[in-house]
Every structure is written in structure tokens, then in C-alpha cells.
Amino acid sequence: MGITLSAxxxxxxxxxxxxxxxxxxxNTLIIFLIYRFFLHKPVMKILDERKxxxxxxxxxxxxxxxxxxxxxxxxxxxxxxxxxxxxxIVSAAVKRAGExxxxxxxxxxxxxxxxxxKAEESIELEKKKAINEIKDQISDIVIMASxxxxxxxxxxxxxxxxxxxxxxxxxxx
Amino acid sequence: xxxxxxxxxxxxxxxxxxxxxPLKSITFEFLGKEWVVAESVVTQWLVMVILAVVFFILGxxxxxxxxxxxxxxxxxxxxxxxxxVETSMGQKYKRGYGPYIGALFCFIILxxxxxxxxxxxxxxxxxxxxxxxxxxxxxVLYTKIKTGGFKGYMKSFIEPxxxxxxxxxxxxxxxxxxxxxxxFGNNVSGMVIGGLVYFALGSFAILVPAVLSxxxxxxxxxxxxxxxxxxxxxxxxxxxMEE
Numbered sequence: 001m002g003i004t005l006s007a008x009x010x011x012x013x014x015x016x017x018x019x020x021x022x023x024x025x026x027n028t029l030i031i032f033l034i035y036r037f038f039l040h041k042p043v044m045k046i047l048d049e050r051k052x053x054x055x056x057x058x059x060x061x062x063x064x065x066x067x068x069x070x071x072x073x074x075x076x077x078x079x080x081x082x083x084x085x086x087x088x089i090v091s092a093a094v095k096r097a098g099e100x101x102x103x104x105x106x107x108x109x110x111x112x113x114x115x116x117x118k119a120e121e122s123i124e125l126e127k128k129k130a131i132n133e134i135k136d137q138i139s140d141i142v143i144m145a146s147x148x149x150x151x152x153x154x155x156x157x158x159x160x161x162x163x164x165x166x167x168x169x170x171x172x173x
Numbered sequence: 174x175x176x177x178x179x180x181x182x183x184x185x186x187x188x189x190x191x192x193x194x195p196l197k198s199i200t201f202e203f204l205g206k207e208w209v210v211a212e213s214v215v216t217q218w219l220v221m222v223i224l225a226v227v228f229f230i231l232g233x234x235x236x237x238x239x240x241x242x243x244x245x246x247x248x249x250x251x252x253x254x255x256x257x258v259e260t261s262m263g264q265k266y267k268r269g270y271g272p273y274i275g276a277l278f279c280f281i282i283l284x285x286x287x288x289x290x291x292x293x294x295x296x297x298x299x300x301x302x303x304x305x306x307x308x309x310x311x312x313v314l315y316t317k318i319k320t321g322g323f324k325g326y327m328k329s330f331i332e333p334x335x336x337x338x339x340x341x342x343x344x345x346x347x348x349x350x351x352x353x354x355x356x357f358g359n360n361v362s363g364m365v366i367g368g369l370v371y372f373a374l375g376s377f378a379i380l381v382p383a384v385l386s387x388x389x390x391x392x393x394x395x396x397x398x399x400x401x402x403x404x405x406x407x408x409x410x411x412x413x414m415e416e
Contacts, residue, residue, distance in 0.1 A: 020300035021307070023214040027221055028280065028304065034225045035276035039232035043251035044268075046235045046244075053237065 138170070139163045213298035220283045220295070250275065261403065262410040270406065277305065278402045285360060285394030288367075289386060296397075297361040299353070306353030309405050313345070313412040321414035329414065352404045359397045363389025 142163050199210040231247040239245055254275035259267045281296060288294040295301045317326045330341045367389055371382045 014299050016303060017209065017211060017298075017300045019209045020211045020214055020298060021304045023210060024217065024295075024301045024304035025308070027214070027217045028277065028308065031221055031224055031280050032273055032276040034221075034228055035279065036272035038225070039228040039247060040251055040272040040275065042232040042235050043247050044255070046237060047248065047252070050237055 135167055138167065142166065211298065211300070212293045213295040213301050216287050216292050217280075217284065217295050217301070219292070220280065220287060224279055224283060254278065258406060261406045263413075266406075266410070270409070274402045274406060277405070278398055281305075281356070281398040281401060282395060285390055285398065288360075288364065288390035288394075294360050294364055294390070294394075296356055296394075297364045299357045299361075302353040302357040303350075305356075305401070305405075306349035309352060309408055310346070310349040312405070312409050313348070316409050316412040317414060320412070325414055348404075348408050352401060352408070355404075356397050356401050359393055360389070363393055 139160075143159060146159070146162075199215065201208055201210070231243060231250070235244050235247065239248065251271070255267050255271035258270045258274050262270060284295040284301075288297075314326075317329060321329060330338050332341075363385075367382055367385045370385055374381065
């Protein structure tokens with residue numbers, strides 16, 4: 001399209017040419033397709049892949065952190081539990097030891113009491129025995145002595161009455 | 174007037190001012206029709222070859238872990254356009270319109286940059302910008318029918334008031350036309366002004382045309398490309414009847 005501004009020529013600056021329009025439309029379509037398939041699509045693909053990868057990595061990191069948190073919680077729970085358990089064991093042992101102590105003490109006391117009772121009984125028995133022996137011996141001695149002193153036979157019944165009276169007096173003193 | 178001045182004027186009239194670039198248009202026959210490949214289309218092919226090579230190199234062999242500047246640039250370009258589409262049109266258009274907006278922006282900007290190399294800037298051909306306006310029109314129509322149904326699309330013409338019908342019909346056509354003409358007008362005016370200045374300065378054409386070219390072909394081109402794709406996005410987003 002020769003555009004000349006010489007005198008007498010018409011200005012062809014603004015003329016619509018259908019051929020040019022058709023070619024321009026085709027050219028624009030081709031440029032659009034080239035841009036779309038050679039530049040836009042590969043770049044968008046890479047951007048999307050990167051986005052996905054980053055999102056995946058971030059999610060993995062978050063998951064790992066959550067897992068670590070959970071494990072930490074678990075460990076601290078376990079630690080707390082085992083501490084409680086240890087304390088329980090110690091307190092149980094202390095309690096049991098205290099019980100055992102009390103039991104031993106009670107047993108010992110009981111045993112001591114039994115021994116004391118037995119000893120007292122045997123002492124009492126021995127005392128009675130001794131008293132009876134002494135009574136017999138004294139009565140024999142008195143009989144012998146009175147026989148010797150009086151040289152005379154007192155009837156046995158009289159004698160025993162006398163002796164019993166004496167012993168009762170001795171026992172009362 | 175002195176004689177010398179008249180001579181100079183005659184001399185100037187004999188010189189022709191042309192804004193044609195070094196590339197020539199091609200004519201060929203196909204399907205029983207004679208097709209004219211305008212110079213702006215030939216320049217587009219050059220732009221396409223450059224863009225295809227650049228896109229192919231940038232998008233090749235990308236790694237999950239970025240290696241080198243090439244991938245960073247590729248990711249930046251795609252990320253910029255999808256992000257821009259997302260902020261101006263919303264999440265649901267991100268995937269579909271990201272490539273179109275990116276491709277269109279690169280196409281327009283590189284077309285404008287062709288002016289820096291003395292080639293004919295394709296965006297200074299109204300047929301080229303009209304093509305992109307047609308695409309916008311079709312996209313708006315498609316979005317309206319897709320989101321509102323055919324009934325909703327028809328109803329949208331009498332909203333908010335029935336008397337708005339003619340304005341709504343005009344609006345549907347006016348938006349893409351205005352969009353196409355804005356890009357065309359800015360670039361063609363830059364080209365004509367640059368050409369005229371170059372022509373007027375004659376053999377003194379140093380520095381001034383370069384500065385003008387920098388402004389019109391680089392600064393204005395970037396802004397106009399940006400405005401063009403932004404308008405495309407906002408027209409389509411406005412056509413969405415679900416929001």
C-alpha cells in the first residue's frame with residue numbers, strides 16, 4: 001500500500017483491507033498458539049509442579065512436626081507415668097515396711113506378753129510348790145521337835161491341828 | 174518571494190514523502206482469488222518468526238529448580254501476564270486469557286519496535302488493529318452468551334432501561350472500534366509525524382528523528398500496547414453477566 005503525500009494523490013492511510021484482516025487474524029492465532037504451547041504451558045506446568053512439590057514438602061514437614069510433637073507428648077506422658085509408678089512403688093514399699101514393722105512389733109509384744117504370763121504362772125506354781133514343801137517340811141520338823149520336847153505322844157489329830165494353826169499364823173505374817 | 178524560495182518549493186514538491194518501509198507487499202493467487210499480502214503483514218511474519226524463536230527458546234527445558242536467567246525470564250513473563258489477567262478479570266479467566274493477552278501484548282510491542290529498525294509498523298495499518306478489535310468483539314459476544322445465555326444476551330440490550338437499546342447496540346460495536354482506532358491512531362500519527370520531520374529536515378535529519386522515534390516507537394508503543402490489552406480484558410470482564 002503505497003502511501004504518498006504528493007499533490008493530487010488520494011490519502012490511503014485509512015483503508016480497510018479484508019486480506020490484511022484475514023492474514024492478521026491468522027497470524028494472531030498462530031502467535032497465540034505458539035505462545036500457549038511453547039511458553040505458557042511449559043511454564044505453568046513447572047509452576048504448578050513446583051507449587052505441588054512445595055505444598056507436599058510443607059505438608060510432610062508439618063506431619064513430621066506433628067509426629068514429633070505426638071512422640072514428645074507420649075514420652076513425657078510415659079516419663080510422668082513411670083515417675084508416678086516409681087513413687088507408688090516406693091510408697092507401697094514404705095507402707096508395707098511400716099505394716100511389717102507394726103506386725104513384728106505386735107508379734108514381739110504378744111510373744112513377750114505370753115512369755116511373761118508363762119513365767120508368772122510358773123513362778124506362781126513354783127511358789128505354791130515351795131510353800132507346800134515348806135509347809136510339809138515345817139510340819140515334819142515341828143512334829144519331830146515337839147516329840148523331842150514333850151517326849152510324849154500327842155495324838156496325831158491334836159498335833160495336826162496345832163501345826164495347821166501355827167502354819168496359818170506363819171502364813172499370815 | 175524570491176526566486177530561490179520558489180525553486181526550493183518546487184524541489185520539495187518533486188520529492189515524494191512516503192511512509193512505506195523497505196519491505197514490499199506480495200500478491201499471489203489462491204483458491205481462485207488474488208490475495209494481497211500488505212507490507213504490514215510481511216512485517217508481522219518477521220515479528221512472528223522472532224517471537225516464535227524467543228518463545229521456543231524461553232519455554233524449552235524448564236527445571237523444577239530454576240537454572241539460569243532464561244527460566245527466570247520465562248517464568249516472569251508468564252507469571253506477569255497470568256497475574257495481570259487474574260487481577261483485572263478474576264481467577265476464572267486466568268488460564269484461558271493469560272496466553273492470549275501475553276501473546277497479543279508481545280505481538281503488538283514487537284510490531285511497534287519494528288519501527289525503530291525502519292520497517293513499517295504493522296499497528297499503523299488500520300486493518301491490523303481492526304483485526305484485533307474484531308477478536309475483542311467476538312470474545313465479548315462469546316462471553317455474554319456463555320455467561321448469560323442467548324436470552325440474557327438479548328435482554329442485556331434493554332438494560333437498565335428499554336430506551337437504552339440503541340446505545341447498548343452502539344456500545345457493543347463502539348468499544349472494539351474505538352480500541353482498534355486508538356492503537357492505530359497513536360502509531361500512525363507517530364509514524365506520520367516522524368516521517369514528516371525526517372522529510373522536512375532533509376539532509377539535516379540527525380538526532381531529532383531519533384528522539385521522536387524513541388518516543389513514538391518505544392514509549393508510546395509500550396503504553397498503547399498496555400492500554401490495548403487492558404481494554405480487551407476489561408471489555409471481556411464487563412461482558413461477564415455472572416458477576
